[in-house]
Amino acid sequence: MKVGLVLGSDSDIPVMKKAFDLFNEFGVECEVLLASAHRTPAEVREFASTAQDRGLSCIIAGAGMAAHLPGVIASYTTLPVIGVPLESGSLKGMDALLAIVQMPSGMPVATMAINGAKNAALFAIQIGAVSDPELAAKYKAYREKMTRQVMEKNDKLQQ
Ligand code: RP5
Numbered sequence: 001m002k003v004g005l006v007l008g009s010d011s012d013i014p015v016m017k018k019a020f021d022l023f024n025e026f027g028v029e030c031e032v033l034l035a036s037a038h039r040t041p042a043e044v045r046e047f048a049s050t051a052q053d054r055g056l057s058c059i060i061a062g063a064g065m066a067a068h069l070p071g072v073i074a075s076y077t078t079l080p081v082i083g084v085p086l087e088s089g090s091l092k093g094m095d096a097l098l099a100i101v102q103m104p105s106g107m108p109v110a111t112m113a114i115n116g117a118k119n120a121a122l123f124a125i126q127i128g129a130v131s132d133p134e135l136a137a138k139y140k141a142y143r144e145k146m147t148r149q150v151m152e153k154n155d156k157l158q159q
Pocket of ligand 1: 007008009010011012036062063064065066086088
């Protein structure tokens, strides 16, 4: 599986790195691009419109403020696009959340929570796992580990 990871600004790196790290953990190849829907629209268009030809399965896009990046990417590709609203500016990410989640009918973007980069990566992995049994097994093991951790905490609580 190969995914795209687009960041609207270098100020988004600390949050979006969580997605990058998770892809590393799962051995998923990741193409990273720093590009803005407003400041570098031509680069965004080129990346999104050729993404399928480069073998990407889906694209994650993280942006803050007037976060048009995931929606613009969705307009240039038929691949699934996952949007991550990022906390920044005086509205603390609520602006980005509403901009990303409120896509017009016919042009969906799967919207994560504010700063939800880790869930975005897991969602991308779930998409890939549908047609990749090896990745599906890794994801199943990840979920089982999480379950064990909760049960261990519960056991400690009971002592
Ligand atoms: C968005 O505006 C970026 O995604 C970032 O979250 C926010 C602030 O960007 P910078 O002004 O720090 O580049 O475009």
